[in-house]
Amino acid sequence: MATLQRSAQKLFYYARNVVRDIAPQALFRRRLAGLLDQARFSDGSVRARLNHYNRLQDAFSPGPDAMPASRLPTDRSMYYYDLKEFIRYFDPDLLVDLQFGDIIRVPGVPSIVKARPIAGDNRNGVLFKLNKFRHFHMPADGVAFADKLPVAVWRGKLNNPIRTLLLQAARDLPFCDVGTPKPSAAPEYRKPYLSIDQQRRYRYIISLEGNDVATNLKWIMSSNSLCLMPPPTSETWFAEKQIEANVHYAPLEPDFSDIAERVRYFERHPTEAERIVAAANAYCRKFADERAEQAISLLVLYKYFVLSGQIEPDAQVWRFISGSA
Known part of the structure; x- marks a missing residue:
């Protein structure tokens, strides 16, 4: 049962994301280079986290069901908005494989997912902060x-x-x-x-x-x-x-x-x-550090698009990702 406060938070979540969708998307794409340049000055924890979420190491090609970043499925609205929040900074024609919803198996091709199995080779499951309104609700507790x-x-x-x-x-x-x-x-x-x-x-x-x-x-x-x-x-x-x-x-x-x-x-x-x-x-x-969360989210997608051969990597950003900076 949702409280009044939680309902208000949900309304704000949707309102903010609708406004982002209405805004000219080119404004976000113009900011990408600067945001990535800032991200490469992050500490080692940002690098460690992005490479944990995106464990891909080798080049790959998008699968036959990959879709352009501009045409994400909207039937699961919170998944859509959580991915769109950051993928809008990239070229809308870039292709991405994704699996929205509860996932218990590793995808056959590298794909954006909310969850993946811990055991075994799980690198094709590229973790992203999806359905975060539900999963990252961490209210303060005032009782010792x-x-x-x-x-x-x-x-x-x-x-x-x-x-x-x-x-x-x-x-x-x-x-x-x-x-x-x-x-x-x-x-x-x-x-x-x-x-x-x-x-x-x-x-x-x-x-x-x-x-x-x-x-x-x-x-x-x-x-x-x-x-x-x-x-x-x-x-x-x-x-x-x-x-x-x-x-x-x-x-x-x-x-x-x-x-x-x-x-x-x-x-x-x-x-x-x-x-x-x-x-x-x-x-x-x-997870409350919004600047780090933004940097990691953008870098996870950047690494995905570089390894899929769709983006030519910036040398300095890639050195940060690989740990050779």
Whole structure:
């Protein structure tokens, strides 16, 4: 359920992007060279992140289904606007392969995606910050860890077997408040809906992957609650592969057999829980740096277009990307 504030934010999101679409697009293209020149003076973290998102190293040709940058599909409007925000700085005739939506497999050709599997050779999945209004909602949390309820909470859809497994393992445990608000679920799995603010009243919030990644992971890690989850198997712009167990979150066994032991442990060691929460908060803060986010987004696309043979690289920008600057 959307709050009034969240609804207003969504309205602003669409209004801002509509205005960008109405504006003469040539104005954005004229700024690209200057923005890339600024980006190459960024620190090493920008280079590391762009080369994590875009792991391509060799030249390639766009696939048969590639489309011009000026003709992105608009049926998934937030995906469209999130990619258009940055691709509008490039020649509208440049070709791009993309897959909008929840992705659990690596594309056959290098493609812009929201998510990709962590394991194996995933370089054809070029990560971009897509559907960010939903996935990068990280509101401030004003309640300290010690002041929260000593209970583990989870709410969500049963769109992944691991979620049903959690409910089977933990729904009767006195220190767990887990369930789904979906009326179509079995009665023993149903629990009332809880907003983000209501879930953040608990010391422990469980994060579980759904169709691809866990949507709630970002706002959990930016809160003062401790994230409990099995190791992730997919990643997005949030770079879930780089999130470390016992550093940024408390790991759970895939069958949740240790959930009782995990909660009891951190109840006895709150300082350790707070250390993990602080590290998780620090991990999240880098995504609030709008200048770095813009630089990385443009460089990810620039590298894609250079390696696809559609742009002749600027020597200095390419040296920054390759690490030889």
